[in-house]
Amino acid sequence: MPLDQNDNQKPNRPQKPIYPPGKPNYFALFFFLAMTALFIAFFFRNDQAPIEEMAYSDFLVYLERNEILEVKIYDNNVIDGLRRNIGGEQNRFKTLIPYEDSSLIPNLRDRDVKITGAVAGMTFWRILLDIIPWVLIIGFIWFMMRNMQGVGSRNFQFGKSRAKRYHDDGKKITFADVAGQIDAKYELQEVVSFLKNPQKFTKMGARIPKGVLLVGMPGTGKTLMAKAVAGEAGVNFFHMSGSDFVEMFVGVGASRVRDLFDQGRRSAPCIVFIDELDAVGRTRGAGYGGGHDEREQTLNQLLVEMDGFDSKDGVIILAATNRPDVLDPALLRPGRFDRQVVVAMPDIKEREAILTIHAAKIPLAENIDLARVARATPGMSGAEIANLINEAALFAARRDKKAVEMSDMEEARDKVIMGVARKTLVVSDKERRMTAVHEAGHALLHYFLKNADPLHKVTIVPHGRALGMAMSLPEEDSYSRTRGWIEDRIVICYGGWSAEKLFYDETTTGTKQDLEQATDMARRMVCEWGMAEEMGPVTYGQEEEPIFLGKEIARHKDYSEETAKRIDGAVKKILEKSVTTAQTILESRKKELADLADALLARETLVDEEVRNILGLPPKLEKAEHR
Ligand code: ADP
Ligand code: MG
Ligand code: ZN
Numbered sequence: 072m073p074l075d076q077n078d079n080q081k082p083n084r085p086q087k088p089i090y091p092p093g094k095p096n097y098f099a100l101f102f103f104l105a106m107t108a109l110f111i112a113f114f115f116r117n118d119q120a121p122i123e124e125m126a127y128s129d130f131l132v133y134l135e136r137n138e139i140l141e142v143k144i145y146d147n148n149v150i151d152g153l154r155r156n157i158g159g160e161q162n163r164f165k166t167l168i169p170y171e172d173s174s175l176i177p178n179l180r181d182r183d184v185k186i187t188g189a190v191a192g193m194t195f196w197r198i199l200l201d202i203i204p205w206v207l208i209i210g211f212i213w214f215m216m217r218n219m220q221g222v223g224s225r226n227f228q229f230g231k232s233r234a235k236r237y238h239d240d241g242k243k244i245t246f247a248d249v250a251g252q253i254d255a256k257y258e259l260q261e262v263v264s265f266l267k268n269p270q271k272f273t274k275m276g277a278r279i280p281k282g283v284l285l286v287g288m289p290g291t292g293k294t295l296m297a298k299a300v301a302g303e304a305g306v307n308f309f310h311m312s313g314s315d316f317v318e319m320f321v322g323v324g325a326s327r328v329r330d331l332f333d334q335g336r337r338s339a340p341c342i343v344f345i346d347e348l349d350a351v352g353r354t355r356g357a358g359y360g361g362g363h364d365e366r367e368q369t370l371n372q373l374l375v376e377m378d379g380f381d382s383k384d385g386v387i388i389l390a391a392t393n394r395p396d397v398l399d400p401a402l403l404r405p406g407r408f409d410r411q412v413v414v415a416m417p418d419i420k421e422r423e424a425i426l427t428i429h430a431a432k433i434p435l436a437e438n439i440d441l442a443r444v445a446r447a448t449p450g451m452s453g454a455e456i457a458n459l460i461n462e463a464a465l466f467a468a469r470r471d472k473k474a475v476e477m478s479d480m481e482e483a484r485d486k487v488i489m490g491v492a493r494k495t496l497v498v499s500d501k502e503r504r505m506t507a508v509h510e511a512g513h514a515l516l517h518y519f520l521k522n523a524d525p526l527h528k529v530t531i532v533p534h535g536r537a538l539g540m541a542m543s544l545p546e547e548d549s550y551s552r553t554r555g556w557i558e559d560r561i562v563i564c565y566g567g568w569s570a571e572k573l574f575y576d577e578t579t580t581g582t583k584q585d586l587e588q589a590t591d592m593a594r595r596m597v598c599e600w601g602m603a604e605e606m607g608p609v610t611y612g613q614e615e616e617p618i619f620l621g622k623e624i625a626r627h628k629d630y631s632e633e634t635a636k637r638i639d640g641a642v643k644k645i646l647e648k649s650v651t652t653a654q655t656i657l658e659s660r661k662k663e664l665a666d667l668a669d670a671l672l673a674r675e676t677l678v679d680e681e682v683r684n685i686l687g688l689p690p691k692l693e694k695a696e697h698r
Pocket of ligand 2: 293294346391
């Protein structure tokens, strides 16, 4: 079953508006108008009668020819003038006087040219026009920076930690919001008492842990737990995620760490919480393609900060990770995160408690049995259960119901487990019939094998990539399985394959996963669990996790070719025996199998009671639940 483990519940960053809402943006308006006005002015200046740039030598020639009518001399080096050519056409010109020409003035006077003098560049317009481009550029840059900062673009606030701070805002989170987790709560209670009354502890000379590391799978409620500690103690809570430290600029992470701890010190007593510590805290120098300077700097800064203060100051550092194995050992040394608290996956009772907490927020129909939902969700994390409740509410809302019913819960469960039920998927009739036979084969075996889990339901509604499925319902969570259970499980795996063969004398590719699962279990029976008599109670091969090659588990072969052959033989023996068992049961109940497949075709989904009915079995006697 592909379980989607989405743990991307990034906290939303509150975005600060540039201007308080409701207040019109006068500044931007003014700026825009001013820019437009200046732009137009600029345009008009250039739009005046075209001025000819004239070489001084040409000017002298024209002067000889008596074509110059008037000149305006600026500072003895620029001439603005009016010329009339032979055709009688007049135009303005401009020329630079390149050298001290003492004959110019007498020359002009000889030819009766009108002469005016002026001081260059001192006109208001000239100054303005020279400045305008600069004003525009600087204004634009300034405006952009202001804008980006306001919207929260991080690049303009490099070194600030941007830690989020939770105050008592009425609905603070406490331990009551965290279901189960008795052990973790118990361990964290000490931190809470300390934060509530530091003097009491310091007077006794008790050593208080500086850093506590919450360890657990994604979605088990680590973040929730950290907030609950702050809520219980009623102190400030600074929250940052490890990935926030790792930015694109070298040195930013380190300065953010510094800033975060400064903030913490200033508002003690408080909790500084670093979520996803592994993002910064990975073992140094063990990454791909050499070290990651930025991350190492950040990590070093974190270590320095942790050493630099005392828990007596009233600051406790919490961190969370789901990969404690990859953390740099320096982080786990005494005086740093020397206390680890395990936040475990919920068991059946805890799942029910989590369901209860989250279901309290939605209207429930009478028929809701949360204990049953809890039983049907083995392996789900707290986050997935919270998601399930949310999905159930959505299903109910989509159908205009007033309250969430059991059917909504079931559908939400299937959706969370297997992805959306694609009822619209087009499947050919033959495919559908073969799927029905296949799933009926799995389902039927559940009722005729002694150690199998009871069937929960069987369906031919496509889920994710599977065309159908038969789900069992374990009586209770178990962490170890008996040999009988595993053997029956393998037989059930062959149910689909055997049924297809029985009815169609051929099998489909839909059996691939079943066969893989069966083979894998048989191999583990032989190699890991010592369950094959001829091989003895010995394990073969070692699992190892290569340090540099990610998480793939490689099997290290520590046995001879001869043994390998015997292992293969033992595996094959188990599998062949299982196929025979499956085929025998199905052949002897071919009629019931056909009925079941027909019912599936008609109704698509059958639950335990319905299947019992079709098979002519008595309804299940409720087993008393005792654990
Ligand atoms: P983690 O940080 O371990 O990945 P979170 O704290 O983000 O998990 O959990 C996500 C959500 O799942 C929480 O906000 C909460 O709604 C729900 N949840 C997880 N564990 C519990 C629990 N024990 N009790 C109640 N709700 C839980
Ligand atoms: Mg988290
Ligand atoms: Zn199957």
